[in-house]
Amino acid sequence: MRIGIVSPYSFDVPGGVNLHVQDLAESLIGLGHEVSVLAPADDGTPVPDFVTSAGKAVPVPYNGSVSRLTFGPVTAARVSRWIERGGFDVIHVHEPITTSVSMLAMFAVEGPVVATFHTSQLRSRLLVTLGGFLQPSLEKLSARIAVSEDARRTVTTHLGGDAVIIPNGVFVDRFAGATPRPEWQGTPERPTIAFLGRINEPRKGLPVLLRAMPRMLREIPGLRLLVAGPGDAKEALAGQPREVVAACEMLGAVSDADKPRLLASADVYCAPNTGGESFGIILIEAMSAGAPVLASDLGAFRRVLDDGRVGAHFRNEDPESLAAEAISLLRDETRRARLRADGLARARQFDWSVVTHEILAVYETAIAGYAPPASGRTLRRWGSG
Structure with missing residues (x-):
């Protein structure tokens, strides 16, 4: 044809x-x-x-x-x-x-x-x-x-x-076979949350995630936030508390080869998008790479994550809700292991x-x-x- x-x-x-x-x-x-x-x-x-x-x-x-x-x-x-x-x-x-x-x-x-x-x-x-x-x-x-x-x-x-x-x-196997990069991989003392998106575009939700960071850092002082995507890093971090800036690692735009490795390295992938999403392909990519997903409760995201059965949700545009769910996930390795397995099975449907x-x-x-x-x-x- x-x-x-x-x-x-x-x-x-x-x-x-x-x-x-x-x-x-x-x-x-x-x-x-x-x-x-x-x-x-x-x-x-x-x-x-x-x-x-x-x-x-x-x-x-x-x-x-x-x-x-x-x-x-x-x-x-x-x-x-x-x-x-x-x-x-x-x-x-x-x-x-x-x-x-x-x-x-x-x-x-x-x-x-x-x-x-x-x-x-x-x-x-x-x-x-x-x-x-x-x-x-x-x-x-x-x-x-x-x-x-x-x-x-x-x-x-x-x-x-x-x-x-x-x-x-999604070409699921391209993500499922990704090797984590040691410098991005978390440890029990220093876990990593990953964000990927245009960092200066408000609807991608990075400001919401940054507002959640102070509480997360109080509960998990070694937490690292890996921020990947095009945009002005200084503008994105302007006005943030010193401890939040120190916890953020601004990676810039990542290559197609590094994107699966970033997702495979994260203890949690966070999608704090605030609206305008009809699907959520990044959620499928993250699940394919074995990253437990934490996403805002947009209707499109709820459908991709099967109403929370293969990922976690927080209330849209609510930093306190985001922080609470992230802390809960990072402290529960058994739950994250289940989400990795269930998420990969869900991703294969796409x-x-x-x-x-x-x-x-x-x-x-x-x-x-x-x-x-x-x-x-x-x-x-x-x-x-």
């Missing part, structure tokens, strides 16, 4: 959607399919051989974060050429309502098209405003996928119709060996059910009258 995959987000900055797109492409190629990915990327940005750049992206505030997107007539022309040259059996567009490459692909596409919705936005003025404008493009969809129940509700609330839920995937075949089944349904437009119908293209 010849498969075209479109991502709206730039490969210049790591992110969950592009990780999903890249892993899906690799999994499909491993099964013998021909795959081409179209996404924004700056000149000189290293990308896999199967990725075609749609041009340079610009930062745009979106869903409580800052995304790097590209849009306009020049980009639209590139999108159209990529579609025409690809000869794809099916095109898989991610986040089709984002004003970037994905939306332009929806304008230009002819043939079977599948869309995946990643975002959870139950209240969105933008979606309400754009709904009518996007409807002709959305009518082209042969099938819709949502990565979670939260993302599915965004579709049903704002766009009409429904979507089949297929979760994000392995790409399972998820890819579910997506392929959607592709096959979309291709089989596609009805070409009536003869003489003119499809809308960017810039057309």
